Structure formats: C-alpha cells, structure tokens
Amino acid sequence: MSPSASRRPAALAGAAAVAVALALGELLGLVPGVASPVTAVSQQVIPLTPQPVEAWAIRVFGTADKAVLELGTTVLALGVGALAGVLARRRFTGAVVVFAAFGLLGTAASVAQPDTALALVVVALSVCVAAGLGVLHVLLARSPSATRRAAVASPVDPPVARRSFLRLVGGVGAAAAVTAATGRIVADRVTTGTDPAGVELPRPARALGEVPAGARAPVDGISPLLTPNDEFFRIDTALTVPRVDLDTWSLRIHGLVEREVELSYDDLLAEPLVEVDSALACVSNEVGGSLVGNARWLGVPLDRLLERAGLDPAAGQVLGRAVDGFTAGFPVEAALDGRDAIVAVGMNGHPLPRRHGFPARLVVPGLYGYVSATKWLAEIELTPWEGVEGYWVPRGWDKQAPVKTGSRIDVPVDGSSVEAGEVVVAGVAWTARTGVERVEVEVDGRWREAEVSRPLSDDAWVQWHTRIPLDGGAHRLRVRAVDGEGETQPEGPVPPRPNGAEGWHAVEVEVG
Numbered sequence: 001m002s003p004s005a006s007r008r009p010a011a012l013a014g015a016a017a018v019a020v021a022l023a024l025g026e027l028l029g030l031v032p033g034v035a036s037p038v039t040a041v042s043q044q045v046i047p048l049t050p051q052p053v054e055a056w057a058i059r060v061f062g063t064a065d066k067a068v069l070e071l072g073t074t075v076l077a078l079g080v081g082a083l084a085g086v087l088a089r090r091r092f093t094g095a096v097v098v099f100a101a102f103g104l105l106g107t108a109a110s111v112a113q114p115d116t117a118l119a120l121v122v123v124a125l126s127v128c129v130a131a132g133l134g135v136l137h138v139l140l141a142r143s144p145s146a147t148r149r150a151a152v153a154s155p156v157d158p159p160v161a162r163r164s165f166l167r168l169v170g171g172v173g174a175a176a177a178v179t180a181a182t183g184r185i186v187a188d189r190v191t192t193g194t195d196p197a198g199v200e201l202p203r204p205a206r207a208l209g210e211v212p213a214g215a216r217a218p219v220d221g222i223s224p225l226l227t228p229n230d231e232f233f234r235i236d237t238a239l240t241v242p243r244v245d246l247d248t249w250s251l252r253i254h255g256l257v258e259r260e261v262e263l264s265y266d267d268l269l270a271e272p273l274v275e276v277d278s279a280l281a282c283v284s285n286e287v288g289g290s291l292v293g294n295a296r297w298l299g300v301p302l303d304r305l306l307e308r309a310g311l312d313p314a315a316g317q318v319l320g321r322a323v324d325g326f327t328a329g330f331p332v333e334a335a336l337d338g339r340d341a342i343v344a345v346g347m348n349g350h351p352l353p354r355r356h357g358f359p360a361r362l363v364v365p366g367l368y369g370y371v372s373a374t375k376w377l378a379e380i381e382l383t384p385w386e387g388v389e390g391y392w393v394p395r396g397w398d399k400q401a402p403v404k405t406g407s408r409i410d411v412p413v414d415g416s417s418v419e420a421g422e423v424v425v426a427g428v429a430w431t432a433r434t435g436v437e438r439v440e441v442e443v444d445g446r447w448r449e450a451e452v453s454r455p456l457s458d459d460a461w462v463q464w465h466t467r468i469p470l471d472g473g474a475h476r477l478r479v480r481a482v483d484g485e486g487e488t489q490p491e492g493p494v495p496p497r498p499n500g501a502e503g504w505h506a507v508e509v510e511v512g
Ligand SMILES: Nc1nc2c(c(=O)[nH]1)N[C@H]1C(S)=C(S)[C@@H](COP(=O)(O)O)O[C@H]1N2
Pocket: 232, 233, 234, 235, 236, 237, 238, 280, 281, 282, 283, 322, 323, 324, 326, 355, 356, 357, 368, 369, 370, 373, 374, 375, 376
C-alpha cells in the first residue's frame, strides 16, 4: 500500500511519472532496434485517423501536423498518468496496471515500425515502466497529506510540505523535459543510414543536356521551371524520414515474375541511367495549390527491370513497397507503354534527398504520386490488378489515378495590387502525358491566349505568360489549359477526393 495522498498532488505525481517514463523512452529510442514510444504510437494513429480529421489536421497545422500529433500523444499519456496517480492513492496496483498497459501499447506500436527488435523493445520499455512506477511511488510518499500523516511525531507545516512537494514534482518534470529534448536533438544528429551527400551518381547514358532557350518565361515570381529539391512539396505517411543504409538496402522485384531479381544500389547504378523531365502531382492538390512540382529525375527505366524479371501473364499491377511499409500500385501497362517510368536515384542533379525517397523511388509520368511514386523503395511486387490495393485506395481514393490537366497563376499573386497598364500574368500548366497545347487567361469575362514557353517534355510542366492591359479597379483573372489532344481543362469545381481536383484557378487583383 502506498501512503494515501490527496487527489491533486496524486494526479501531478502520476503525470510526472509518465513524463519520466516517456523521456527515458526518448533516450532508449536512440538505441538501434528500439523506437521512441511516442513516435511509434503516434505513427500507428495515422492510418487509423478518419479521413476528415486527417484533412482537417493537414489544413490547420500544415507540415507541423506530425509535431502536433506527437504533442497530442504526449499530452494524452500525461493525462492518463494523472488518472493513474489518483488510482494509486487507494491501491498502487491500479497504477501498475495502467503503466503495464502503456508498456504493452508502446511495445506493439514499436514492433510495427521498421527496424525494431522485439527483445530490445521489451527490455527498453520495461525499464521505462519500472522507472515511471518508481517515480510515482516516491512522489506519492512525499505528497503533502502523506508527509502530514507520516510525521505526527514531528509535524511539518502543511504549506511548507505543499511547497516542497510542488518543487519536487516541478524538478522531476523539468528533468524529464530536458532528457526528452536531449533525446530528440541527439536523434536528429546521430546519423544512421547513408548520407546521400556522400553518394556519387554516374553520368546518364541518356542525358537531356541544358535546359533549352525559350523554356523559361521571362517573368519574376513565376514558379521555377525545375523545382529546387528543398522547395519541392513533400507528402508522406512516415513520421520520421526513413534513413536507409546502402550496405543493407536492396530492391527486390518479385511476385508474378518468372525469376526474382534483387538489386543492390551499385547494381542499380550500373544500369544505363536516363534523365526524365516530369512533373509530380499529389492528388490532394487543390486548384491553385502547391502540391505539384517539376524535376529532372535520373533513374533506371522500369520496363528494363521488369524485363529482367520476366512478367507472368497474370501480372496486372506494379506495387511499390517502401521500407516503411507504404505501398502504391498502378497498372502494368503504365510501366510498359513507352512512357518514362523509372526507378529514380537522382533529382535535379543530386542523389535523391532523404525526404524525397533516398536511395530510390518510383516516378511514373502521368500518374498521381499516391498510386505511383513510392519513396524509399524496397520492393516492386507484381500482383494481379484485382484484390491488391495500395495504401490510399482502401482509404477512399480511386485505384486508377491519371493526373488531371492543371494550370496555376503565379503572377500576380491573389489579392495583390498592381499598377495600371500592361499587367504581366504568368504561371505553370501540366497535363498527363500529352503536353500543353495552349493556355488561356480570362479577364473580365474575355479569354485570350497566353504564350506557352518551350516544353521540356510532354510530362513536365510548362511556364506560360502574357501581358494584359488592365484599367483601374478590381479584376478577376482565371486560367485554363488545353492538353495535347485538344481537351480543355474542365471548369469544375471538383474537390481532390477521390481522384483529383478540377477547376480553373482564379486570382483577384486590385489595379491602382
Ligand atoms: N514511402 C512513401 N512513398 C510515398 C508516399 C508516402 O507516404 N510514403 N506518399 C506518396 C504521395 S501521396 C505523393 S503525392 C508523393 C510525393 O512525393 P514527394 O514527397 O517527393 O513530393 O510520394 C508518394 N510516395
């Protein structure tokens, strides 16, 4: 039996005990084979999150959504810890049960992460649980009412007891926070995995050469023709960017094939590499949004790799699987119909950055990223088309996902003021595979043709611009593109779910 404490100090003691356990978890999470329990549990929450909640979180918190998720997990755990503290006043076993449940939850979530070892995780989390319970026991014994009761012989002044208890809990909490922060900082610094910066890529067998004159529109503020790697949008379900070690990494091609193929990184680089200029779009991109980029990719043609494996006639789907378990699948035809589908190792003249899938990812022009562009690629599995689905498909997104024609006004910025006279209007436009034939801009109800710069390829986005005389007052500008088959981008509006947004991007400007 633990000395009985009153409610509030007991709750504080419980929260502080959980803080100590979680902080230790951050430290022990640095050990290879063990994961931070907070990260592991948060990671498990992601696939369980209902889509509207997820969409809301991304909208409200943007790229901070993952930090907010981990913070939420921590706060929830501290709250349950407070309850455990209150339970422990009556019976310490109550707290033991709660902490043990925490340990089991953390273990299950950790083991679901890549690169964890069950035995190590069990040892580490047992240490966390034991430390948390130890701290709880000590704190409860020091709580004001407990000291009062225990100290009948030499009565302690209650306010003094309360103050020294609060100081003790505060100290424990602060120590836990510092420990956890140190764990995070070290985790960030300790480089496990190969550093992409140290990798040297061979010259392409098929190089695209300089960007041709006339491919760039002469306009300040327009999206760069090739999106720099550190400005390229990023979408992934992994809470921490996977760090792959080239010594142990390989790409396995298996499933409905005649012979399994396994390639090391060096094997991949020994293949003839090709350069491909292609846009990559996220299906979640809203009209006018920034979840689309354009890069010069370097990689091995996918058809060549599939030929090596030899396709079984039953193979209907190419399913990329990442080291973190993410999957994306597309029809086999998209790998074989002559488009530049590649296993990419380079992006804009550099090895793939970690955030964009080092050491290798799939890039399939004309398909949205969620069905095609598997990062941190570990496996290419050939499966039947029916009955096997990539990560996002059971979550309400279409299985077939060709990119829809899109266009965006970058200049002038929506809501800005411009000077009267010839106003420069410019932006980018893209299609699935057919190139951009024409771009039209509407001002005050009248459509005019913009000048489309020379395309890098039919798969890349193009820059376009025009000059339009505008008189004073408010104006609304809209844009639409026409693809290589003469199809005009539909007016919509259609939301991103389930197969991509449709609509003409509009901006309002005030001409002064
Ligand atoms: N392993 C893995 N690959 C992934 C994803 C992911 O969550 N995990 N997201 C996909 C989605 S939805 C898109 S739009 C693209 C985005 O690629 P980028 O982050 O390099 O821009 O990656 C795809 N590949």
